[in-house]
Amino acid sequence: MDVVSMNIINSSMVSICREMGITLMKTSYSTIFNEALDFTCGLANVKGELIAVAEYCPAQIGGMPVLIENCIKELPIEDMKPGDVILHNDPYRGGLHVPEHTVFKPIFIDGEVIGFAVAIGHLAEIGGMTPGGFAGEATSIFQEGLRLPPVKIIQEGKDNEEVWKIMLANVRTPRYNYGDLRALISAADLGEERLTELIQKYGKEFFLKTVDDLMDYSEQRMRAEIAEIPNGHYEFEDYVENDGIEDKIFTIKANVHVLDDEVIIDYDGTSPQARGPINATYGVAVSAAYNAMLHITDPEIPRNSGCFRPIKVVAPPGTVVNVDYPAPEVGGNTETHPRIAFTIIGAFSKAVPERVAACEGGTHLNFVFGGYHEDYDEDYVCYDLEGVGWGARPYADGNNMCDSINGNCRTTPVEVFETRYPWLIEAFRLVPDSGGAGQYRGGLGAEKILRSRSDLITVSQMTDRHKIAPFGLFGGKEGGLGATLIQKEGEKEWKDVSEAYGKVSTSKFSNISIQYGDRVKIVTPGGGGYGDPKLRDPEKLKEDILEGFVSEEAAETLYGAKESISK
Amino acid sequence: MRFASSGYYVEKYEKCSVCGKLVYEERITQVNLEGKEALYCSEWCIEWEKKRAELKKKKATVS
Numbered sequence: 164m165d166v167v168s169m170n171i172i173n174s175s176m177v178s179i180c181r182e183m184g185i186t187l188m189k190t191s192y193s194t195i196f197n198e199a200l201d202f203t204c205g206l207a208n209v210k211g212e213l214i215a216v217a218e219y220c221p222a223q224i225g226g227m228p229v230l231i232e233n234c235i236k237e238l239p240i241e242d243m244k245p246g247d248v249i250l251h252n253d254p255y256r257g258g259l260h261v262p263e264h265t266v267f268k269p270i271f272i273d274g275e276v277i278g279f280a281v282a283i284g285h286l287a288e289i290g291g292m293t294p295g296g297f298a299g300e301a302t303s304i305f306q307e308g309l310r311l312p313p314v315k316i317i318q319e320g321k322d323n324e325e326v327w328k329i330m331l332a333n334v335r336t337p338r339y340n341y342g343d344l345r346a347l348i349s350a351a352d353l354g355e356e357r358l359t360e361l362i363q364k365y366g367k368e369f370f371l372k373t374v375d376d377l378m379d380y381s382e383q384r385m386r387a388e389i390a391e392i393p394n395g396h397y398e399f400e401d402y403v404e405n406d407g408i409e410d411k412i413f414t415i416k417a418n419v420h421v422l423d424d425e426v427i428i429d430y431d432g433t434s435p436q437a438r439g440p441i442n443a444t445y446g447v448a449v450s451a452a453y454n455a456m457l458h459i460t461d462p463e464i465p466r467n468s469g470c471f472r473p474i475k476v477v478a479p480p481g482t483v484v485n486v487d488y489p490a491p492e493v494g495g496n497t498e499t500h501p502r503i504a505f506t507i508i509g510a511f512s513k514a515v516p517e518r519v520a521a522c523e524g525g526t527h528l529n530f531v532f533g534g535y536h537e538d539y540d541e542d543y544v545c546y547d548l549e550g551v552g553w554g555a556r557p558y559a560d561g562n563n564m565c566d567s568i569n570g571n572c573r574t575t576p577v578e579v580f581e582t583r584y585p586w587l588i589e590a591f592r593l594v595p596d597s598g599g600a601g602q603y604r605g606g607l608g609a610e611k612i613l614r615s616r617s618d619l620i621t622v623s624q625m626t627d628r629h630k631i632a633p634f635g636l637f638g639g640k641e642g643g644l645g646a647t648l649i650q651k652e653g654e655k656e657w658k659d660v661s662e663a664y665g666k667v668s669t670s671k672f673s674n675i676s677i678q679y680g681d682r683v684k685i686v687t688p689g690g691g692g693y694g695d696p697k698l699r700d701p702e703k704l705k706e707d708i709l710e711g712f713v714s715e716e717a718a719e720t721l722y723g724a725k726e727s728i729s730k
Numbered sequence: 731m732r733f734a735s736s737g738y739y740v741e742k743y744e745k746c747s748v749c750g751k752l753v754y755e756e757r758i759t760q761v762n763l764e765g766k767e768a769l770y771c772s773e774w775c776i777e778w779e780k781k782r783a784e785l786k787k788k789k790a791t792v793s
């Protein structure tokens with residue numbers, strides 16, 4: 164193993180992936196790409212295994228190997244030609260959820276495919292029953308959007324116009340979808356070009372050998388990390404509060420078996436799949452397990468499929484964590500993924516408390532809407548995601564208002580949001596006391612008030628944590644609940660969507676009509692606390708009160724402060 | 731999937747009855763612990779199904 168070359172090649176590949184992402188961000192049309200960064204760029208070997216990835220969306224990082232491995236079973240490498248670009252989004256063929264579009268390009272060296280440049284991104288509009296996807300009340304995959312098996316969108320360098328026509332005829336915003344797909348393709352093109360240059364510099368044989376060594380190295384590092392965890396069977400459960408169709412709770416169960424330097428994560432005991440769209444695909448179940456493992460092990464381990472070799476995932480078919488066709492699944496990748504990942508982390512809290520954090524808000528809020536924009540004389544659609552409070556750690560408070568564990572995305576700035584869409588943001592602030600109390604406090608959630616400037620905006624949402632709060636650990640308290648509330652123009656009262664529109668769920672719904680002057684308030688959940696609140700450093704508590712993060716009342720009731728600290 | 735085991739093009743998603751991953755040409759069909767014919771992706775999954783049942787039994791006896 165030539166460690167020096169291995170490090171240089173690894174860093175070069177990670178840089179290529181970062182540059183692919185910057186290209187995607189700079190050339191895309193929709194805010195979900197150019198502001199929120201809901202995408203991932205990576206490189207795969209000829210078997211579809213991940214060899215390098217940049218630090219974008221973790222849901223897509225863990226899911227990428229499953230995706231590519233399944234695609235090349237259906238569209239075999241022998242059928243690929245130089246210049247081909249393949250497009251795929253099918254959740255039932257290794258995909259993560261319908262909006263997640265994977266674009267990958269085979270890399271030919273000396274006439275032979277040696278790997279793939281891969282860009283995965285969440286398209287804001289995909290057809291289906293709601294503008295912006297995330298039909299909170301879908302009961303079938305066919306209501307969720309257009310499904311694509313792996314197809315060549317570019318054939319030998321030329322547009323496959325038949326595929327483009329089908330794609331663009333099935334969405335509400337063809338111009339934006341065109342731009343966003345071009346951005347994904349550009350990222351894959353750039354990845355192919357840069358990796359080809361790198362391979363030419365080092366020579367094919369040396370490069371391939373070094374990449375194999377790199378993956379072995381990551382595997383060894385991951386095995387060493389797991390070997391430090393005491394052998395045993397650790398269990399944990401958390402819940403999705405409803406599925407948008409029935410008012411009932413769904414259990415996510417993780418059985419974590421640590422045996423020397425390997426881990427088996429078995430979801431046996433998880434609820435049967437839901438009628439509504441909270442179901443996760445197999446790709447999500449695997450990705451969430453990898454995500455959890457990467458969060459409790461050394462962040463310096465090079466990220467590639469070598470890390471995943473010591474981790475075996477068992478996701479029983481027909482359950483909320485491995486949905487069977489043709490049930491709906493769009494919320495599985497955003498809501499159920501964080502629930503799975505933190506159920507695994509919760510199980511590990513029993514083995515390695517010093518490595519885990521309390522639960523974060525665990526939702527992307529997924530506030531989607533669309534309509535006609537008078538200023539631009541054009542139909543628009545937006546997928547807006549919001550941050551949540553993160554769970555406290557064994558050594559520090561949780562971060563405020565960050566995207567959930569599988570997203571790593573950004574909130575779209577108010578100025579951009581108001582320019583692009585017919586809303587006025589009247590308030591955007593952190594919510595005091597939403598961070599779970601603890602020796603280390605959970606991060607704060609936020610509150611955003613939007614007022615419609617349009618006669619009709621059609622709104623849907625797929626979120627969770629309106630009823631079941633994010634858990635704390637070791638005496639730390641739960642994080643604050645989320646909420647979505649509507650205030651109709653001319654009315655004083657705020658109502659949830661069950662009260663205002665008669666929906667089954669307040670957190671998962673499709674196509675409510677928002678009119679001119681109506682307000683929507685989105686409250687995002689806070690993170691859980693870690694350790695007994697009474698052990699919190701008084702100086703930190705004082706600072707919390709001065710910052711407005713904790714109220715005087717909570718300081719007394721939850722933290723046991725004897726007198727007013729701020730005076 | 732290129733061709734489902736029915737011989738038709740796609741739209742049949744066959745999964746390992748234990749780990750849940752999609753199963754293609756490489757597959758094992760045999761009777762499971764409940765006496766029903768089941769699909770497996772590997773020997774590992776056949777063994778894990780047995781081991782998991784033993785662990786559950788042991789846990790039930792302890793509690």
Ligand SMILES: [Zn+2]
Binds near residue numbers: 748750771772775
């Ligand atoms: Zn299996």
